[in-house]
Structures are given as C-alpha cells and as structure tokens.
Amino acid sequence: MFFFYLALFLICLPVHAEETVKIGEVNPMSGAIGRYGTTCHQGIGLAIDQANSSGGVLGKKIALLTEDNQSQPGQTSTIVRKFVTQDKVVAIIGDLTSSATLEGGPIAQAAKIPMVTPLATNPKVTQIGNYIFRICFIDEFQGRVMARFALENLRAKRAAILTDTKQDYSIGLSGFFKATFVQGEGEVVREQSYSSGDTDFRAQLTSMKAAGPEIVFVPGYYPEVGIILKQARQLGLTVPFLGCEAWDSPTLIQVAGKAADGCYFSNQFSADDPSAVVREFRKIYQERFGSLPDNFAALGYDAVNVLLDAIKRANSTDSGAIRDALARTKDFPGVSGHITIDAQRNASKPAVILAVKDQKVQYFEKINPD
Amino acid sequence: MSRSLLNLVFALVLCASISFFGENFIASNFAYYYDILISIGVNIILATSLNLVNGYTGQFSLGHAGFMAVGAYASASWSNHLDPIIFGIVNGSGNPVATNAAMFVSMLFAGAMAAIAGFAVGVPSLRLKGDYLAIVTLGFGEIIRVAILNLDFLGASRGLSVPGTYTNLFWTYGSVVLCIYVVLSLVHSTYGRGFLTVRDDEVAAEAMGINTTKYKVAAFVVAAFFAGVAGALYAHFKAFLTPEGFNFFRSVDVVVIVILGGMGSTIGVVFAAVLLTILPEALRGLAHTEFVPAAYQVLLENRLILYSLLLIILMLTRPQGLFGDGTAFKKWLGRSRAD
Numbered sequence: 001m002f003f004f005y006l007a008l009f010l011i012c013l014p015v016h017a018e019e020t021v022k023i024g025e026v027n028p029m030s031g032a033i034g035r036y037g038t039t040c041h042q043g044i045g046l047a048i049d050q051a052n053s054s055g056g057v058l059g060k061k062i063a064l065l066t067e068d069n070q071s072q073p074g075q076t077s078t079i080v081r082k083f084v085t086q087d088k089v090v091a092i093i094g095d096l097t098s099s100a101t102l103e104g105g106p107i108a109q110a111a112k113i114p115m116v117t118p119l120a121t122n123p124k125v126t127q128i129g130n131y132i133f134r135i136c137f138i139d140e141f142q143g144r145v146m147a148r149f150a151l152e153n154l155r156a157k158r159a160a161i162l163t164d165t166k167q168d169y170s171i172g173l174s175g176f177f178k179a180t181f182v183q184g185e186g187e188v189v190r191e192q193s194y195s196s197g198d199t200d201f202r203a204q205l206t207s208m209k210a211a212g213p214e215i216v217f218v219p220g221y222y223p224e225v226g227i228i229l230k231q232a233r234q235l236g237l238t239v240p241f242l243g244c245e246a247w248d249s250p251t252l253i254q255v256a257g258k259a260a261d262g263c264y265f266s267n268q269f270s271a272d273d274p275s276a277v278v279r280e281f282r283k284i285y286q287e288r289f290g291s292l293p294d295n296f297a298a299l300g301y302d303a304v305n306v307l308l309d310a311i312k313r314a315n316s317t318d319s320g321a322i323r324d325a326l327a328r329t330k331d332f333p334g335v336s337g338h339i340t341i342d343a344q345r346n347a348s349k350p351a352v353i354l355a356v357k358d359q360k361v362q363y364f365e366k367i368n369p370d
Numbered sequence: 371m372s373r374s375l376l377n378l379v380f381a382l383v384l385c386a387s388i389s390f391f392g393e394n395f396i397a398s399n400f401a402y403y404y405d406i407l408i409s410i411g412v413n414i415i416l417a418t419s420l421n422l423v424n425g426y427t428g429q430f431s432l433g434h435a436g437f438m439a440v441g442a443y444a445s446a447s448w449s450n451h452l453d454p455i456i457f458g459i460v461n462g463s464g465n466p467v468a469t470n471a472a473m474f475v476s477m478l479f480a481g482a483m484a485a486i487a488g489f490a491v492g493v494p495s496l497r498l499k500g501d502y503l504a505i506v507t508l509g510f511g512e513i514i515r516v517a518i519l520n521l522d523f524l525g526a527s528r529g530l531s532v533p534g535t536y537t538n539l540f541w542t543y544g545s546v547v548l549c550i551y552v553v554l555s556l557v558h559s560t561y562g563r564g565f566l567t568v569r570d571d572e573v574a575a576e577a578m579g580i581n582t583t584k585y586k587v588a589a590f591v592v593a594a595f596f597a598g599v600a601g602a603l604y605a606h607f608k609a610f611l612t613p614e615g616f617n618f619f620r621s622v623d624v625v626v627i628v629i630l631g632g633m634g635s636t637i638g639v640v641f642a643a644v645l646l647t648i649l650p651e652a653l654r655g656l657a658h659t660e661f662v663p664a665a666y667q668v669l670l671e672n673r674l675i676l677y678s679l680l681l682i683i684l685m686l687t688r689p690q691g692l693f694g695d696g697t698a699f700k701k702w703l704g705r706s707r708a709d
Contacts, residue, residue, distance in 0.1 A: 030674060032614075067654065070674070073529075073615030077608050078405045078651070085401040099529045103610040107401075122528065166519070168528045 020063040021056070021317055023048070023307070024083035026094035026104060027300075031071030033097065036296045040096050040118055041066060042289050043300030050284075051304070057311050065089065069100055080104035084111040090317045091116065093303050096296060098122035105132045114323045116307050118299035119268070121169065126345040131319075133326055133345045135303045135336070137369075139169060142266050143176025143219070145351045145367045146242050149264065150215050151184040153365075154240060160190040160213035162204060162228065164220040167196060173219035173244055189213050194228075196221065201228050202235060209237045221246045226255025233259040240264060248295055253359050260356045264364065269298035269336040270352045272363035281335045293335075302334035306341075337366065374555060381547040389540035396539070406651055408607050411542035412600045413643040415549045417627040418636060419596035422553050424625065425634035426562075427589040428569025429496070430504040434597050434624045436511030439616035440487045441480035441598025442605040443524050446532040448476045449606070473536035477545070477602040484598025485591050487514075492590035496583055499572075511621050518613040529612040537607035545603065549596045554636055556592065565589055569634070630684060632691020641692050650677055 025044055028037035048064045056062050065087050069075035076095055083089045084107065092108055092115040095101045101120040108115040109129035116133045117125060123140070126132050150156045159181055164170035178188050190211035192204035205228070208216060216232070218225055218241055225247055232241065243265035253260055271282050271292045281301065285293040293301070309332055310325035311317065329341040337349040348369045355364040397404045416434060423431045449472060453459045456475075457468040464472070495506040518524050525531075556562040564585045567575040572582055605611055623646075631642030653676060684692075 071614075073610075073612045074409075074604070074608055077610075078402070078409070081405045082402040082654075085399070099610070099612045099614075102529060102531065103608060106609060124528075124531075166527065168526065 020061050021058065021311065022063045022065060022087055022089040023304075024080075024087060024089035024092040024094075025064055025066045026069055026076055026079045026083070026092065026100070027066070027096055028071035028100070029066075029068040033071045036096060037068070037071070039291075039294050040296035040300040043118075043285070043293065043297030043302075044093055044304050046285060046288065046297075047301045047304035047308075051308055057308050058315065058317065062308070069095065071097075073099065073103065076100040076104035077107055080107045080115075084108065084113050089113065090311070090319060091307055091322055093118070093300070093307065096120065096300070098125055101125050101132070102128070105129075108132065112323075113319050114307070114310075114326055116303045116326070118303040119296060130327075130345070131323055133341060133347075135299050135306060135334075135339065135347050136268055137349055137351060138346055139172040140176045141348075141369060142244055142351060143173045144180045144370075145353075146173075146217060146244070146266050147177045147180035147184065147186070149266075149353055149367065150181065150217070150242060151186055154215055154264075156214040157186050158189045158212065158214045159186055160192070160208040160211060160216045161188060162201075162208070162216060162218045162220070163191070163193045164196055164224065165193045167221065169246070170219045170221075174217070177217050177219070194220075194224065196224060198224060199227060201231050205232050205235050205237055209235060213239060215240050215242055217242045219244045219246070222249040222252040223255075226252045226260075229256040229259040229263065245295060248354075248361075253356065253361065257359060260359065263356045265354055266351045266367075267354055268295050268352070269293075270354055270363045271298075272361075273335075273352060273366075274363065277333055278335050295336075298335045302336050302339065305334060306332050306339060374551070378547065378551045381551075382544055385543040385547060386540050388543075389538050393538050393540075405607075406647065407539065408537060408542050408603070410644050410647045411539075411546050412604050412607075413624070413627060413647050414546045414640050415596050415600040415603070416624045417631065417639045417643045418546075418549050418553055419593040419600075420624050421628050421631070421634065421636060421639045422556070422565070423589050423593045424628050425632075425639070426553075426557050426569060427565045427586060429586055429589070430500065431507040431590070431593070432504050432618070432621050432625065433491070433507030433509075433511035433514075434593070435616040435618070435620035436507075436514040437484040437488060437594040437597035438601040438604065438620070439511075439514050439518060439613070440594075441484040441601025442611055442616070443518060443530065443601075444483035444598065445476040445480035445602035446530055446605045446611055447524065448479045449532055449536070450530075469536050470541075473538075473541055473602075473606060476536075476606070477541065477599050480602035480605075481595040481598040484601065485595040487598075488591045488594025489587065492587040492594075496586040496590060508618065508621070511616070511618060515613045515616055518616075525611070527613065529610055532605050532609050532611065535607055535609055537603045542603050542607075545596070545599050549599070550636060550640065552592065552596075626681070630681070630688075630691060635691055638692045645692075649680065650674075653677060 027041050028034055029041055048062050051057060052061050067079040069079055083092055092113060094117060096119040098120040101117045102125060105115055105128040109131045112131055114131050119136045120134055121136055121138050123138055126134055150159060161174050163174040190208045192208060194201055194204060216239060218228055225243060229241060241263040245267045247265040248267050282293060306329055310322050310329060314321035314325035327341055332339045340348045342348045350366045350368045352366055353364040354361050420434045423429050453472045457464060457472045459468055459472055491510045495503060498506060519527055557565060564580050567580055568582050568585050575582055627642045627646050628639055631639030
C-alpha cells in the first residue's frame with residue numbers, strides 16, 4: 001500500500017493545461033477558522049468566474065488553484081512552495097490570516113511571485129518584501145478612524161478603553177485610538193483590560209462607569225464583546241460603545257440583544273453600502289451562495305480583481321511586471337471602497353462605519369483615508 | 371568499533387554527502403518535494419523518540435508537541451539573539467561554516483532545554499500510571515502553549531520569526547539517523563532491557579530490583595531531547611513559529627504515527643512517519659491531475675475525510691501496526707481497560 005501511494009505521488013507531476021493564467025489561492029478552509037476561509041474562497045471563486053465568463057485576462061482563461069492550509073501552522077509554507085515550483089503560478093492570493101502569510105510570504109518573496117493577502121492586518125506582513133501586498137487597511141488606520149469618528153461625529157471628549165491583552169490586534173488598535181483621541185483634545189479617562197475567553201467583565205465596567213466616559217472603545221472579538229455589552233447595560237453604563245471589524249458577526253447581536261443598540265464599529269466592507277458596485281456584488285453573491293457577502297468574501301473578491309487589473313495593465317504574466325503594476329494600483333473601484341496601494345504595499349481605502357439599531361447592523365457612513 | 375556504530379558513521383557520511391552534493395539542486399528545483407522531505411525527517415524524529423516512551427517503555431505520553439515547542443522556541447530565540455554575536459550571522463546569511471555551526475549549537479541548545487523540561491515534568495508525573503500520566507502530559511503540552519501565548523519576548527500570539535533557514539538535509543537526516551541509533555541501542559543494550567521490563571510487568575520489574583521511575587524518567591528525557599531537536603529543525607525550516615502549531619492535535623499526530631507504525635517497532639514507526647507525511651500531500655497532488663476521473667474529484671476535494679478513512683482502514687486491517695509485533699499495542703489496550 002505504501003509503495004502504491006509513493007508511486008502515485010511520484011508520478012503526480014503537474015499536468016500542463018495550456019493557455020491559462022494560473023493563480024494560486026491558499027486559505028484556511030477547514031479547522032479553527034475554516035468558516036472565514038470558506039467565505040473568502042467563495043468571493044475569490046466568484047471573481048475568477050466572472051472574469052473567465054467575460055473572456056479571461058490577456059485572452060487566456062484563468063485557472064484558480066485552491067489549497068486549504070487547514071488553519072494549521074506549517075502548511076502554508078509547503079503550499080506556497082508547491083505553487084511556485086510545481087504549479088508555476090503567476091501570483092498567489094492569500095492567506096487571510098497574518099500568521100500564515102508571515103510563514104508563506106518569505107517563500108513567495110524569494111521566488112519573486114506576487115502575493116496578495118485579503119485580510120492579513122499585521123504591519124509586518126508587507127515588510128517581508130516588495131512582492132507582498134495587502135487589500136485591507138491596517139490597524140493604525142482603523143484606530144485613527146474610530147478616534148476621529150468619536151471626536152467629530154459623536155462629539156465625545158471623554159473616552160474609556162477596554163483592551164483584550166491577549167490579542168496583539170486589540171493592543172495595537174487601543175494604542176492608535178488613544179494617540180489620535182488625545183491629539184484631538186479628547187481625554188482617555190480610564191483604561192482597563194481583559195483576556196480572550198473571560199466571561200465576567202463587571203469589575204472593569206464598574207471602574208469605567210465611575211470615571212464617567214462619554215464613549216467606550218472596545219477593540220475585541222465578538223464572543224467577549226457580546227457579553228461586555230450586556231453586562232455594561234446591566235450595570236447602568238449606557239453610553240455608546242465603539243468597536244472594530246472583529247465585532248462583525250451575527251453572534252454579537254444574538255448575545256448582546258438590545259444591549260448592542262446605539263453602538264458603532266468600523267469595518268472593511270458592508271453589504272448594506274448603497275454604492276452601485278456593492279449592490280451589484282451583493283445581488284450576484286446572494287443568488288449564487290444564498291447568503292450575504294461578509295468581509296472575507298468582499299476582500300477575497302477585491303484581491304482577485306485588483307490582481308487581474310494589474311495583470312491587464314502589465315499586459316504580461318511576468319511576475320516582475322505584475323508586481324510593478326500592482327504597486328501602481330490607484331483608485332481601483334473595489335466592493336470594499338476605492339483601493340490605492342501605497343508605497344508600503346498596504347491598501348489605502350475608506351473604512352465603513354456600521355451602527356447597531358434595533359438589534360440590526362446598519363450602514364452608517366464611510367470615512368476616507370486622510 | 372562495533373558494527374552498529376560503523377553503520378551510524380556510514381549513514382551520517384551518506385547524509386552529509388547527499389546534502390553537500392544534492393542540497394542546492396533539490397532545494398531550488400524541487401522545493402515542494404524538499405519541503406516534504408524535511409517534514410518527513412522531522413516527523414520521523416518525533417515519532418521514533420515518542421516510541422521510546424509510548425512503545426518501548428509502555429507509558430502513554432500526549433505531550434510531545436510541548437517538548438517540540440520548547441525546542442523550537444529555544445532554538446529560535448538562541449538564533450535570534452546569539453547568532454549575530456557568536457557567529458556574526460546577520461539576518462540568517464553568513465558563510466556555510468558559520469550557519470552550520472550555528473545550527474548545530476542551536477539544535478543542541480533546543481535539545482537540552484527540551485530535555486530539562488522533560489526531566490522537570492517527568493520526575494513528578496512518571497509516578498503516575500496509564501490514563502493519569504496521559505492527562506498530566508497533555509496538560510503539560512497545553513501549559514507550554516499557553517505560556518508561549520503569554521510571553522511577549524517569544525512573540526505571543528503574533529508568532530516569532532526566525533531569520534535564516536539553516537535546516538538542511540544533513541542536519542535533518544543526520545538527526546534522524548542519530549535518533550534511531552540512540553533509541554535502538556538503548557533498547558537493545560543490557561541497560562535498555564529495563565525499559566522493556568517496565569512495559570511488560572512493572573511489579574515484576576520492581577521485584578527484580580529495577581528502579582522503574584528512573585527508567586521512565588530516562589526514556590522521557592531522551593524522548594524530550596529529540597523532540598526538542600525536531601522542534602529546532604522545524605523552526606529553522608519554516609522560519610516562522612506560532613503557538614498554535616504545537617497544540618494538542620500536533621501531539622496526537624505523533625501518537626497516531628506511533629500507533630500506526632506499531633508501538634515498540636522502530637522500523638514500523640519510521641515507515642508510518644513517511645507514509646502519514648506523504649499521504650495528505652499525495653492526495654493534494656492528485657486533486658489537480660487528470661489521473662483521477664472527474665466523478666471521484668469530489669472525494670479528493672474532501673481529502674481530509676479521505677485521509678481519515680484511510681487511517682481507519684489501516685487501523686482495522688493492521689491493528690498491530692504496519693510492521694509491529696502486536697504485543698505492545700495489545701498490552702496498552704489491555705492496561706487502559708484495566709485501570
């Protein structure tokens with residue numbers, strides 16, 4: 001049996017399908033965060049199919065090679081090695097997490113194959129090298145946007161911050177929020193922290209209530225935030241809570257119920273965005289998959305389209321030419337806003353602010369990068 | 371020089387020459403296969419060393435990934451902080467002599483740290499038996515992972531980058547050879563018969579005047595050392611570590627290899643490590659070829675289910691392990707029922 005598989009394995013040399021542009025996709029489609037990878041894959045697949053049905057790119061069909069890294073460390077580097085040496089892809093989309101991109105990125109960089117990550121927000125990702133790009137905005141921008149939103153739209157001067165010290169992401173956002181808020185003549189009256197997995201936040205919330213904030217910024221993930229909101233309202237802390245894209249889940253509303261009303265959070269994308277391009281995307285996506293597109297689907301969709309646009313502008317499938325074209329991406333009309341790739345290969349684009357009203361998440365407004 | 375020692379030297383020379391002449395060729399032309407080769411080597415070391423504890427000594431440890439994590443993070447920290455000072459290697463690039471020396475030192479450090487951890491865990495917990503030992507080792511693996519998650523200088527949940535990819539075929543397969551040699555020599559030596567007596571009948575062994583705890587701790591420390599070395603190889607190959615890579619499931623992967631290979635059968639475990647590393651990748655490879663008719667492609671798209679099914683079939687048809695003499699496995703089954 002063993003030799004049978006070994007033999008099969010050895011003869012599995014890549015079969016050359018002629019005249020296609022090969023793009024590799026690596027995403028966590030099973031395992032701990034399999035749900036996110038799956039919707040991201042749906043967005044990516046949709047974009048590829050749309051491009052193929054309108055004639056592909058440079059007169060060739062696009063072949064998407066999808067590999068699942070099972071949300072497991074150690075897999076992404078193997079997959080990227082497979083993409084660059086076995087499949088000879090022209091570019092790679094993925095991974096949607098920072099840690100997997102940090103693992104696979106150096107290999108793509110060494111092989112000089114452009115890698116476009118939909119949602120890896122860690123600043124270090126694009127510092128790997130000049131072939132690594134991202135389609136999402138980074139934490140610094142998000143923290144700044146929420147601080148400006150609190151100062152300008154909510155006219156708040158006194159803020160409290162509740163940070164998840166176990167998540168680097170949360171620590172980063174709190175820092176950027178505080179810096180901008182203080183710069184805008186605001187005052188941070190209380191800072192408290194918790195750890196992912198905690199279920200009781202009454203001590204922190206009581207201390208915050210005593211300080212009398214006008215808003216509370218909680219850059220945490222939805223499982224805890226749902227409970228935080230509920231407990232805050234029980235303790236009589238009724239001011240608006242502000243959050244980040246990690247709030248974006250129906251679970252948050254289910255857990256918090258009425259307690260979530262009057263809160264705001266920033267996001268990469270909203271399916272309720274009234275712009276024409278989003279309405280169109282939402283319609284097609286819903287027809288095909290039966291659910292509303294989320295962040296992951298939208299950014300996967302945008303990642304493919306930005307890449308294809310770059311291939312068209314480069315008018316070549318040469319990796320170097322694609323890289324240069326990607327770096328020159330300017331005002332690309334994506335579903336998550338107009339995307340410009342800056343000098344650090346990060347996307348500069350608007351953030352969407354969502355409001356919770358009557359236990360429903362609604363599109364509130366868009367804040368452009370400054 | 372005894373015959374087995376001669377074999378060891380011969381195997382090491384072979385690894386060195388393959389690495390010296392073929393390394394660059396394979397790594398640049400067949401990077402994907404190279405990646406799998408290194409993973410196979412790492413898995414062989416993990417499984418062979420765990421086999422000393424779970425197979426030959428009859429204990430049930432579920433914490434091997436914890437020792438691997440200790441080794442991986444120890445060697446990564448060593449390389450990050452001390453290589454520039456000791457060997458003058460900046461960002462992983464230096465002359466081959468320096469990088470290989472650095473790799474050797476960091477591997478030794480990784481093994482030593484893991485062995486110390488193995489000793490620290492082993493001494494109190496190896497007085498326990500059967501399921502209780504399994505629970506303690508499982509707990510240890512989780513403690514290591516959570517500790518790393520909370521240690522900022524190890525990168526916490528962000529993960530830790532390791533500059534340079536020092537791992538090559540020589541260090542990987544040299545360690546494989548050394549690990550197999552050490553385990554086999556230990557077990558077949560006069561001293562090592564003690565491991566087998568602990569497995570076969572602990573009460574009788576004690577009656578014969580064998581210090582069973584000492585033997586268990588010895589097996590544990592040796593296994594932890596090699597798990598640490600495997601961690602160092604992994605760290606310097608993947609160049610990026612996250613605590614999630616060393617969770618409970620990584621330990622279970624190794625245990626599966628040992629059980630499938632046959633507890634107490636080194637050759638079986640080596641083959642199982644090769645098979646179980648190649649199998650998922652082979653299924654991945656098949657998914658995009660025309661060797662498989664379209665109707666069966668759906669099976670390959672769900673290759674993880676297929677992989678699990680194959681494991682179940684293998685276990686049903688070869689419960690004693692691929693090559694194993696069934697005694698150890700039956701013994702363990704019998705014992706866990708009795709406890």
